[in-house]
Amino acid sequence: MLFGQEHVKRYQETDGAEGHDWQGTVTLLLTTKGHRTGNPYTTPLIYQRNGGDHIVVASKGGDDDDPVWYKNLQANPKVEVQVLGDKFTARARTATPEEKPALWKKMAATWPSYDEYQTKTDREIPVVVLERV
Numbered sequence: 293m294l295f296g297q298e299h300v301k302r303y304q305e306t307d308g309a310e311g312h313d314w315q316g317t318v319t320l321l322l323t324t325k326g327h328r329t330g331n332p333y334t335t336p337l338i339y340q341r342n343g344g345d346h347i348v349v350a351s352k353g354g355d356d357d358d359p360v361w362y363k364n365l366q367a368n369p370k371v372e373v374q375v376l377g378d379k380f381t382a383r384a385r386t387a388t389p390e391e392k393p394a395l396w397k398k399m400a401a402t403w404p405s406y407d408e409y410q411t412k413t414d415r416e417i418p419v420v421v422l423e424r425v
Contacts (some may be wrong), residue, residue, distance in 0.1 A: 299336040307377035311336065317402045320346060322422070323372040324364035324384075332372075335361045338403050339375070339422075342395060346373060346382070346422040349399050354412030362418060373422055380424050387419040395419045 294302055294311050303311030303321055312318055314336075323334045337348040350362035365371055365384040373382045387395050396419055400406045410417050 294336075296336075300334045303336060303374070304334075308375065312376050314338075320348070321374040322348065322361060322365075322384075323374075324361050325368045325370075326360075327364045327367035333361060333364065335359075337361075338399070340398050340402055342398065342421070344424060346375065347387075347395050347399060348420045348422065349396075349403075349406055350418040350420055351406055351409045354409030354417075356413050356415055358415070358418070362420065365420070370425075371422065373424075382422040382424050385421050385423070387421050391421070392419050395421070 294314065299311050299314075299319070300321060303319070312320075317338050318340075319336045320339045321334050322337050323332050325331070326333055339346045339348050341347070350359050352359040369384045371382050371384045373380055396406070399419065406417070
């Protein structure tokens with residue numbers, strides 16, 4: 293099973309032939325700029341489509357702190373995304389309170405553990421919308 297930087301490496305080397313389909317769902321690669329360093333960081337994330345947008349969840353497994361990639365995109369919402377061989381620039385934003393329930397339901401349908409993660413933390417886990425630029 294691919295995980296972490298090995299997942300990123302194999303996904304990039306194969307344009308997602310290895311790594312896109314993962315544990316019964318699908319993943320993309322999200323590259324953010326470090327909010328402190330400015331260095332690029334690439335993270336594999338479960339996603340779903342919503343119209344022309346891609347949706348990801350900043351769950352960090354239900355940790356009380358946001359994942360670093362989410363902190364990065366809050367500081368700089370311009371991100372790079374790879375879905376299979378499709379590489380593009382996107383603007384990342386947190387789903388609005390009106391959007392979130394439907395998007396959360398869609399994401400929990402593909403990865404039911406998101407519902408469990410939310411019960412583990414008082415933090416409201418963000419749903420992120422990636423809008424192609």
